[in-house]
Amino acid sequence: DENLYFGVHIKDDIHVQTREAKFGYLGDSLELQFDTDLRGDFAPRVNRDDFQYILSPGNFVDIPPGVFRFQGDDQGLLSDALGSRARAMAIKVSDGYQLEAVIPWSDMGITPQSGLTIGATLSTNDNDTPGTAKQELMLSHVSTRLWRDPTSWGTLVLK
Structure with a gap:
């Protein structure tokens, strides 16, 4: 397939989001991180094959749902990576919100195939x-996750 499809139901008693997707981490939001060359590098810092997506549900009033992509650079920083075709939609539900996102594999230079293993958090x-x-508060599915250290992220295997 051409896209990674992602959906989640977040339980949240007080929804707060005052910023657009680029700064979505400053409110209720999600972050997906990917190391697209898991077997090719083992440095504890991001580089050009590493990506972070901020997925914001918006505020359900005047800030729409959105996605912003960052990419690792040669200095070990995550920098703006404009031109992403990823998109998100969200709805408010009684106990929080539901968010769905579509991320084109081409956004990360990936050709998906069964057995492909990438870093993911x-x-x-x-x-x-x-x-x-x-x-x-920030919670990760990998308790030892460090923001710009792909060696601390989890693993995703495509079926």
């Missing part, structure tokens, strides 16, 4: 203080 950001833009 899913993290959630939470902000429970209305009117603010801050990351009060």
Whole structure:
């Protein structure tokens, strides 16, 4: 297939999002990180084969759902990577929100195939203080995850 499809139901009693997707981590949002050359490098810092996507549900009023892509650079930083064709949609539900995203594999230079193994991490950001833009809590499915260290991320195997 040409895309990675992703869906999640987030339980959240107080929804706060005051920023666009690029700064979505400062409110309720998700982060997906990918190391597309898991077997090719073992440095504890990001490089050009590493990507981070911020998936924001928006605020369900005047800030729409959105996706922003960052890419590792030669200095070990995650920099803006404009031109992504990824998209997200979200709906508010009684106990939080549901978010679905579509990320073209070509956004990361990946040709998907059965057995392909890449580094991957899913993290959630939470902000429970209305009117603010801050990351009060971040939880990852990998408890040892370090933001710019792909060696600390999890693994995704395509079937």
